[in-house]
Amino acid sequence: MLDASSAGGSAAPSEPLLTDARLGKKPADRLQRHYLQATLKREENKFDQIIAVDQAHAVMLTEQGIIPRATGTALLVQLSKLRREDVGIDVMRGSMLLQIEGHLASKTGNEAAGALSTGRSRIDQGATFRRLYERQAIIAVLTELIDLEAAVIAQAANHIDTIMPGYTHLQPSQPWVFGHYLLGVAERLDIDLVRLERAYAAVNLCPLGTVGGSGSTWPLDRHRVASLLGFDGIVENARLGRDIQYTGDIAAAASMLMATLNDLATDLQLWSMQEFGFVELDAGYCGTSSIFPQKKNPVALEGVRSAAAGAVQWVGNVLAVSRGVGSGDLALRGAAFLDTALQSTAQMCDLMTGVMETLIVHKDRMAERAGEGGTTASNLADTLVRELGLSYRAAHHAVGRFVRVCLERNLPLTGVRASEFHEMAGLADQPRLSDEQLAVALDPAGFVRRCRTPGGVAPEEVARLHAAAVERLGESRARLEARIAALNSAERKRAAAIAAILNAPEAATR
Structure with a gap:
């Protein structure tokens, strides 16, 4: 054109x-x-x-x-x-x-x-059609986000008791459960979804009829227009008709969602390394090398991380653009980059959905590594507190010494008898754990089974978290469907109003 x-x-x-x-x-x-x-x-x-x-x-x-x-x-x-x-x-x-x-x-x-x-100007006309466009773009993101959350929850259902090593500072920390990790991702996605819904509510107010900021001398029915366009209400103060502060809500919600995608993609890419070998992307979401024949590169994850990098600027860009509105520099009001930002967010959600639906999980490799690197050391310290009456700090010191000596002697933590443990930990003068107590304390599966506090990794808790996630997902999907139905209803209402005017020879009735 x-x-x-x-x-x-x-x-x-x-x-x-x-x-x-x-x-x-x-x-x-x-x-x-x-x-x-x-x-x-x-x-x-x-x-x-x-x-x-x-x-x-x-x-x-x-x-x-x-x-x-x-x-x-x-x-x-x-x-x-x-x-x-x-x-x-x-x-x-x-x-x-x-x-x-x-x-x-x-x-x-x-x-x-x-x-x-x-009864209108380019100011309120432009503000109105931009809100319609942004509203539809948010609907598109919500649609893809809900599909992604569903894929993550479905994958979690397959791994309610899949034990893996957890990490802090990229060093082994405590045993985790892969399904529990994924349900944490799903909960973050749900929080992101709620942010987007709040942004939608801020967008879905009609500025048409605010004209140049003072309203109009014409008897405009602003509520009628809002109804015909599917808005939830009107922008009440005419001076705010041109306002774009609400775009900050959109940018923040989209940026935070991209941060969640980035974290998920980063973890999966790390765990797909041969050094970890916990997960593997389906070949359809990978690329290869023009020189290294052996390569299976997780390019889908790299694409998500690359797109997420630019998202850190979205809120700052909106704030910079909105600075001009108060002085009347209306040429700045469009925040044009927001269109591509929302499109990118929807696309990356869709891409990650494909990754999650086809993700290959190496459960045996996860279980094999779950107890390595001293992941149950903190549980051993807790055992010393319970069984020997040590303070946690004293127990922490003793277990830390035990780990160091094992590494110096090239011994696995689980290859030591209780008597040797007490000597290596500097606890020779303390009451002793039995060999069975030591083995139980160092068992990753046993640790996981006993983490029954709300939100913990015990199988029954992970199952509860999964059921809650499924329920939240259903509620989110119902809210999205209600929004789409409301927009479709407004479109039908507008078509009926047009038909009434075109077909009635006299004054149209509503």
Whole structure:
């Protein structure tokens, strides 16, 4: 629709340009090429939302008797059949509002086309169609996020009791359970989802009718327009119609979601190394090397991590852009990068869904490594506290010494008898653990079974966490379906209102 040849073109001779009256001069070629074209391209991508706003506004103007029924009918006839490819873009006309107005003028005449701008400005019109677009983009992210959460929860169900080593500082810490880890990811995704829902609520308010910030002298029915467009309500204070502070909520929610994806992708990539060998990506989500024939590179995870890197700037960018709004620098208000940010977030959720649905988990390798590196050392310290009455700090010191001596002698912790342990730990003068007590304390599976505190890794707790995750997922999906149903209902309501005006010879009824 829009290309370089559009710059420097001219509108039809009979059609006055917006710039004619006040400026008396057409936009400079450089302004057209370097600024106006880019702005138009971004708006053109929101064509469907712009038409929806025009339709709702035309319906309201007609129902309120602000414009003649014949004018409203003529406008709605043309708007109902208007498609993106029908509008020939002329950069000199200005924004998409004026591009569409120019097209309507060619069909209905300048008088009728110009009536569509009664009771609105590009300020509130632009703010409204951008909110519609951002709302739909959030719906797309929520859809992909819920699918990802479902894939993570399904994978967790297969690993309720899959023991693995846990890590802090990339060093072995305590035995973990892979299903428990995944359910932690699912819970973070649910928190991210709630953030996005809050951002959706902030977006889903209608600014149309705030006009230039003072409201209007026309008897506009702002609530009717909001209803026809599927908004939850209106922006109450007219001065806030142009406000973009809500985009900070969107950027923050999307950025935090990308942080969750980054953490998951980073862990999986680390654990897919041969040195770990815990997981493996399906070949369909991997690449290979042009020189190393043996390579199976987890490029899907690298793609997610790369996309997440840019997300750290999203909130800062929104805050920087919004600084201009208060001073009236409205050219900054679009936060254009947000469109691609939301698209990237949805795409990365979808990519990670594929990774999780096809992930290969090497349970035996995880179990083999679960007790290595002293992962049950803290449990041994707890045992000394329980059985020998030591303070935890004294027990911690004794076990730390025991671990060091084992490493110096190249002995596995589990290869030592209780009598040797007491000597190595500097506890020769203390009451002794039995060999059985020592073995139980150093057993990863036994440690896992006994971690029954709420949220722990015991199988019954992991099963409870899984059931809770499934329930939360169902509730989230129901809320998403309700939002989509509300938008579809508004679309039907708008279509019915248009039909009522087009088909009724007299005043339309609601």
